[in-house]
Amino acid sequence: AQSVTQPDIHITVSEGASLELRCNYSYGATPYLFWYVQSPGQGLQLLLKYFSGDTLVQGIKGFEAEFKRSQSSFNLRKPSVHWSDAAEYFCAVGALGRGKLQFGAGTQVVVTP
């Protein structure tokens, strides 16, 4: 069975500081991994994805994530956060195209001045 765990429900970070959001997954086959961001009352926007190849993937808005198969992790990072990064972040695992996605419970990020 596939599952996603985001250990941190809530993270507070100062503007300009670095951010790391944790994601651990369980998946029976080769995992396809995604990070989505959701602003209040909005849909999900894809930040980045890992299909295969280089384990460090770059996304939009200055985010990157590293896939570590040995740790079953896909952590999201940003070197310097902006106030506009305040949102909820979801890690997901699943198949491409016609496969369903399994989401984590999300991490709420608050950015302080």
Added chain:
Amino acid sequence: DAGVTQSPTHLIKTRGQQVTLRCSPKSGHDTVSWYQQALGQGPQFIFQYYEEEERQRGNFPDRFSGHQFPNYSSELNVNALLLGDSALYLCASSWTDREAFFGQGTRLTVV
């Protein structure tokens, strides 16, 4: 490209009623998936349609049903609404081996 569009954006229904939500996929996409996101939780997979048939289904009761039309648009129907059906309903579209794109969602409130 309009992306994935959903209608309506907000909806209030009474317990026991029926509701229909609509989704138009991103141009070029032929697969539509529906997700339910309760407050404070991650999205949960309801079902997926392509070639006008339900191909995969999550752990949702038969009160949840859907349809896909020849133009790839889709509807989600929920019968006999319960208070617990109050949630944000998200539609996602995709194509073969590419990632899913989500709409802005429909906020359903059951009173």
